[in-house]
Amino acid sequence: MRFRSPPRRLAEPDMTPMIDVTFLLLIFFLVTAQMAAQARKGVQLPVEPGESRLESAASGLVVVVQADGLVRVGDRGVDPAQLQQLAREAAARSPTVTPVVRADRAAPAAALNAVTEALRQGGAPGFRLATESGGRP
């Protein structure tokens, strides 16, 4: 007499950690992609290695100077008076943090001069000019 062998159960791998990691990666890419798009829209930074050491990585006010000389903070264009007011507010919030200027390499120095003058009048002690370091931190 032949007995039927019991049906063999398939081993099921635990998928939970893999799904967790996948979702974490997905959320990371979703968040960072939006941030990068906001901050780096349409600006080609000057190609310079920059300084070898920086005291603070924090940045309060970020001023963008486009190639045509248009100055904006965030998504809106600002004139020198508005920039001066923004610099004053930023200096009141965090006096030690210097504003970051993200200026297009082809923009006229006149635009950078206007920005630095507005920052100076707004009470900023200095500024940090963003560069494309191309490997060297």
Next chain:
Amino acid sequence: MRFARSRSQDRGRPLINMTSMIDATFLLLSFFLVTTAMQRMEGKLTGALDTTAAGKGDLQAVVVEVDGAPGAVEFRVAGRTLADAAALRELLQPLPKEPGVAVRMRNGPSVADAAAVLQLVRDAGFERVSYAAAP
């Protein structure tokens, strides 16, 4: 003593099919992995802003005035006109570093030129660097 759950008990639990969700998630993940453009590393060049008036606070600093057109700048230091960056580097290298350098930028050159000058001054060993528009 623990008993293994019988198959009849398993039959009562609702099973959610995760396959389609995992498929969609992997698809999105692959999309972001492929489309994400890796940005180059960024550096920063700091410049102090003289809060007294352009240049007046740096009485001891070496004043470097930058003039010219984009890509064709000339430098004026203590009455001398220097035609290129190499000459400026040679002039700055042996100077004492403590007083610092005051960069005075005219409106003619470009932002790339301004960044190049700030970089040159930093590379020459100066820690105190101020920036202002040339009067």
